[in-house]
Amino acid sequence: MTHPVHTPVVAADGGLVRFALAGLLAGAPGSMRVELTDAGAAEPWLTRLVGAEHALEALASGHVDVPARPELATLALLLWARRWWPASTALGIPSLDPALLDLEAAVATAAVEDLAEGMLDGFEATPGELFDAAVDGLATTSVADEVRSLSRRLSSWFDDQDDVVRAEAADRLAVAVLPGQREYALAAGTGSGGSEGGVLTEGRASVDWARVPPGVLDAAEDTVTWRVVAAPTATRLEVEVAGAFADAALSAFATRDGEVVAEVPLHLGVGRFAGAVDLDRVPSVHFGLVVGVTAEDIDGTTEADRAEVVSLVRTREALPPEARTLAERAATEGEF
Amino acid sequence: MTGSGKLRLRSAVLEAAWHRIPGVEVLSAGDGGPLTRTVKKIIDPLVVRTAARPKLGRPLLEPAAANELTELLLADAPRLRATAAWFGHLKRQRRALRITAGNVQDVCFPLAYELATGCGMPGPDAPETAASALRELHGEGGEAGVAQLTAYLADPRAAADLTAGLHRRWHTDAGLEPDDAVALLGAFAETLTDTAWLAGSAAGHALGLALRRPGGAGALARAAEAVSGAPAPDLGLQRGDRTAVPPLRRQDEAGPELLERSVERRVRATLRRLPAGERGPVADLVDDEVRRVAAGFGLGLPALATCFALGVVLAPALRPLDGVAPGSAPGFARQLNAQVAREGYVLHARRALAGTTPLTPRPDAELVRELREFGKQFLGRLWIRLHGFDVRGDLPADAADVRALVTGVVRSTSLDLRTKVRRALVARLPELEAVS
Helix, strand or coil: CCCHHHCCEEEECCEEEECCHHHHHCCCCCEEEEEECCHHHHHHHHHHHHHHHHHHHHHHHCEEEEECCHHHHHHHHHHHHHHHCCCECCCCECCCCHHHHHHHHHHHHHHHHHHCCCCECCCCCCHHHHHHHHHHHHCEECCHHHHHHHHHHHHHHHHHCCCHHHHHHHHHHHHHCEECCCCCCCCCCCCCCCCCCEEEEEEEECCCHHHCCCCCECCCCCCEEEEEEECCCCEEEEEEEECECCCCCEEEEEEECCEEEEEEEEEECCCEEEEEEEECCCCCCCCEEEEECCCCCCCCCCHHHHHHHHHHHHHHHHCCHHHCCHHHHHHHHHHC | CCCHHHCEEHHHHHHHHHCCCCCCHHHECCCCCECHHHHHHHHHHHHHCCCCCHHHCCCEECHHHHHHHHHHHHHCHHHHHHHHHHHHHHHHHHHHHCCCCCCHHHHHHHHHHHHHHHHCCCCCCHHHHHHHHHHHHCCCCCCHHHHHHHHHHHCHHHHHHHHHHHHHHCCCCCCCCHHHHHHHHHHHHHHCCHHHHHHCCCHHHHHHHHCCCCCHHHHHHHHHHHHHCCCCCCCCCCCCCCCCCCCCCHHHCCCCCHHHCCHHHHHHHHHHHCCHHHCCCHHHHHHHHHHHHHCHHHCCCHHHHHHHHHHHHHHHHCCHHHCCCCCCCCHHHHHHHHHHHCCHHHHHHHHHCCCCCCCCCCCCCHHHHHHHCHHHHHHHHHHHHHHHHHHHCCCCCCHHHHHHHHHHHHHHHHHHHHHHHHHHCCCCCCCCCCCC
């Protein structure tokens, strides 16, 4: 089993293209694996992309390893970053501007279209949809020159596609974009603001990235604190999750022996989520705590998974600028 | 098995044939072969019709299939040249009309082929024709055939005659007992041999007619459960215990159920499917359809009704969201289900849409229901495909073709759901879950 956090992919019509995360993040993807899910649908682009010999190998065995194509590697990296980028104030990994990621993904998708026309099946979104999502968020950015250049490329690509409306919109963005700083991350939380009363029991927990939407919570370990408090009227369970970048519908679930004993709806505060519920009775033993949308079993990430990804992402700071995404460069420039 | 030395990559066969067709540059890739989208939007569905000729759609072709594919393509060369010429006009008009929906090739390739079919090479009025075709495609302007159909069915005398004719033909005499028919289909689904397919060829009409008798729905559900090894979910075939006689007009439909769709809805599908030059007057189309409606499962050709019946007994096992199909299901059903269940988006949806691995800040509960009804959606698509075959008189040739047809419909159902999942997630670009 390979968790998706370790396997960046690009979905194609009739197949998947996989990359190894370590190589991709190190800026040296090496090889890529094309896996077929529907050989008939894949054959037209497959043979063009990898050549007759490799295509025959893929048709015979269901997959083939070939040298990575930079266009596909770039797209895979951007799609992975959108889902799994471990932004963390605590770890010093800046959060990435979703609008910049959209814009770059639009350009990368168009580049893959130019490389292997008809290969993408549209599931990953089209350049048009990505550009639409990006355009409103890019009026001011610390990387205005780069945004201008990407917009011009997209404009000419849209024009080739006879999409006049988007070609003009991309041109307008190229003209209008201004240098400046954008505020898109909230500051880390300050004090807990817990209620009065005696603390009966307390503990810490970590967020499993697979349980929360991307770009919402700080990726560091041990960001969840909880305690059971004897308040004047009732016994309360209070939960706080430090480090929030965006709002989402999240809860904390207290579990004992795999059973959910209490659900605490969490609300976004300044740079943190917090919530509390009254408990029917005081829990007699220590219990576990899970933050997410539900407490059901999922194919989650382990602490080791997360540590590995964090360390791989950290090595990217040493990469030359052209090997990093524009969103990363903008985030770094915004910091210093 | 033929030696693999004789097998050729399909794209190499297409490229070689394509080189012999002059004047199709706008449909060609840099290497001189057809663009991937030319293959997907024109050659496969319109020239070769791979849905009805699955042997010509395989990635590796036997010499005979390679020759047949080449001949089909070359025989259509004049129309392909006209298609290329029409595509140029459509591109220019699309710019002028500032249409942005969809990929220009995805949208305009089939339309160019349609114009080439109806008008041949573009003439002096081509810009106007192209513009009005685009306007019609993007939802402006009505279609003449649909207007004629509506007018015809609104005539009280014609409507009364047609309704009387339909009721006269609406038999319930099944001939074969449902359990026997299902046993034949079960044997086919298990062995997938030509012999079993032939033996079962009467089963479709028999089952379809049995559904019109009291207790028909229950009998079919029990039978389907016996074959598929899974409790039959609501397959959306009919509202009640027995199939109601379908109404003539859409406005009289009681619901969306497959077998109770109006004659009007069925004929509208035919109007969409057949170019104006290739179909008879509306009154004839309606007469044909009334005869078809009266046959089991509303499909005139027995082999097509049996294909649908096969779909009915396989459908309960198609539950990709639940993972693996029960071991008691036929191997073919398990294989189909596994094919979908393996898809990245399903693996994803099994958690994401059930609200466990959220992709969006607020997961969409509505989609879960859609995904749970895979079997029902599969049957809806299968019926529409078979109805199209029936209208054209196309038939699967043997057991392998039936298998390919059903597999293709499962795939297109899956792609449709994939699109829905994607739409639900479009606000945040999805991680595509690749779980091995």
